[in-house]
Amino acid sequence: MSGRFEYLSFRDCDLDDPFFDSLKNDYPEFERWFSHKQSNNDFAYVYREYGTIFAFQYLKNECEEIELQNSSIPNENRVKIGTLKIEEDAKGRRLGEGLLAIALWTWQQAQVNQIYLTVFEHHEMLINVLKKFGFEDVGINLRGEHVFLKDKNRLSHDDPYKMFPYISNGFEHAKYLPIQEDYHDTLFPYSELSRTSQNVLNLSVANGMTKVFIGFPRDPESLDYKRNQPIAIYRITKAQTRKTFLSVVSSFGVVVDYRVVINKRKNIMTEEEYLSFVGNKSYFNREELIRFYRSGRNVIVIKMLYNGYFGAGNNVNHRWLQEKGYFVGHPYETLLEPEAFSEILREGGKNEQDIILD
Incomplete structure (x- = not known):
């Protein structure tokens, strides 16, 4: 499967695969634990290419005390990331974010307050990703692992990464991000449509949650995208008929950064600054960028987080948006009041109270 993680039974994973060797070294009981999961037919998220495992993650719900070397965290319902490993050779595929x-x-x-995992300090790359997404090091457990915990009641509302997957309340307006279907389907691979063929290319951008959109607007300075601003991701169909039903809001996210690269033939960013900013988070390769x-065109870049999606059968079409008065003029220029954005979430089958936090 290109650009997607599979939810596989432990029985479909070979414990003798060299991928698991480091886990066996870190945890003497790993083989017994893994065999037990196979017996129970438990499932994990696995990323494979041509049969080779590059990433593995097991999640579970628990209600247990977390014992630390000098204290403990009382038991409550939590999600635990029981196992998380990314192959060293997978660097650049953005599997950690995924x-x-x-x-x-x-x-x-799960609608619980806390999620956590334990990790040995030599896994520096993983620890950096955890900190970026708002996990806090709350102590060292009896095995010598650091315990990283994220609590819904202690989120940093001024940082979209630390808020993820939630959206901070208090925004003045949300905006649309219009994107042609071919680019949309690779950038946002979980945003599926019913009765529609979609082509997801096997690019690293498909795996991570940070995306960079490249646009060519007439007036870049008038677009007014702001950090922490919610965006409704609008998929523009190529179909020649029924466009108003086939162009849909499929997903939602948050702006991380907005940059004008070139405006009226004036270079605001140098070529290297622009290439570095985009990195491997865009649909396009270096030569295309x-x-x-x-x-000689106007160029803008919007760095965003892919916070969620509606799923097949729940996408919100242009006809409904237009009838509600939520789609007036070009989507770049449309401003959505907070209640309009919330209503779009509800129309897509979401409870906005599970997404937008005070």
């Missing part, structure tokens, strides 16, 4: 997003979406759906920069 796995963590799945865990955080699971936590959100350079061609855009040198094209």
Whole structure:
């Protein structure tokens, strides 16, 4: 499966695969634990390419005391990331963000306050991702692992990553992000449509939750995208008929950063600054990005987080948006009041109180 994680039975994973060797070294009981999961037919999230495992994550609900070396955290209902491993050779595929997003979406759906995992300090890359997404090091357990915990009641509302997958309340307006269907389906691979063929390319951008959108607007300075601003991701169909039913809001996210790269042939960012900012978070390769920069057109970049999706059968079409008065003029220029954004979430089958937090 390209650009997606599979939910596989432990029975479909070979314990003798070299991927699991480091886990066996870190945890002497790992083989016995894994065999027990196979016997129970438990499931985990697995990323494979051509049969080779590159990432593995097991999640569970628990209600246990977390024992630390000098204290303990009282028992309460939590989601625990029981096992999380990414192959060293997977660097650049952005699998860490992808796995963590799945865990955080699971936590959100469980409607509990806390999610946590334990990790040895030599896993520096993983620890950096955890901190970026708002996990706090709350102590060291009896095995010598650091306990990283994220609590819904202690989220940093001024940082979209630390809020993820939630959206901070208090925004003045939300906006649309219009995107052609071919680019949409790779950038947002979980945003499925019913009775519609979708082509998801196997690009690293599909795995991570940070996305970079490249646009060519007439007036970049008038767009007014702001950090922490919610966005409704609007998929524009290529179909020649029934466009008003086939163009849909499929997903939602939050702006991390907005940059004008070129405006009226004036370079606001250098070519290298622009390429570094986009990185591997865009649909386009380096050569295409350079061609855009040198094209003489206006260029903007929007860095965003992919906070959630509605799913097949729940997407909100243009006809409904227009009838509600939520789609007037070009989508770049449309401002959505907070209640309008909440109503779009509800129309997509979401409870906004599970997404937007005070």
